[in-house]
Amino acid sequence: MAIELSKQETDGIIHSLRKYFGEELEQDISEMQARFLLAYVLKEIAPFAYNKGVKDAEAFLLSKLEDLPANCFEDGMTYWKRSGNSRSGRQPSLSTG
DSSP states (O other): OOOOOOHHHHHHHHHHHHHHHHHHSOOOOOHHHHHHHHHHHHHHTHHHHHHHHHHHHHHHHHHHHHTHHHHHOOOSSOHHHHHOOOTTSSOOOOOOO
16 A cells, blocks of 8 residues: 655655755755655655554554453443432332232
8 A cells, every 4th residue: 555645744754854864964955856765765664664553553453352342341230239329228119010
């Protein structure tokens, strides 16, 4: 899956690459050179980070799914057990008579 960036993201990265080369490597690169470098990184290196992110997300979701009943299960018929909602403190009769 190709990694696509918006124009705003691309412009920001180009600016950052040119600044990095100028300040850290004391080498000026043109906008075109920075674009070629970005295209190379996106094609050759970025897929490793992308795939790692996919694997991490898969592991996270699988860990949540493995314990789904413990994370999502809720007992029913607990109104009287937990809250003591009876005024007299005793359970009301549910007879239909």
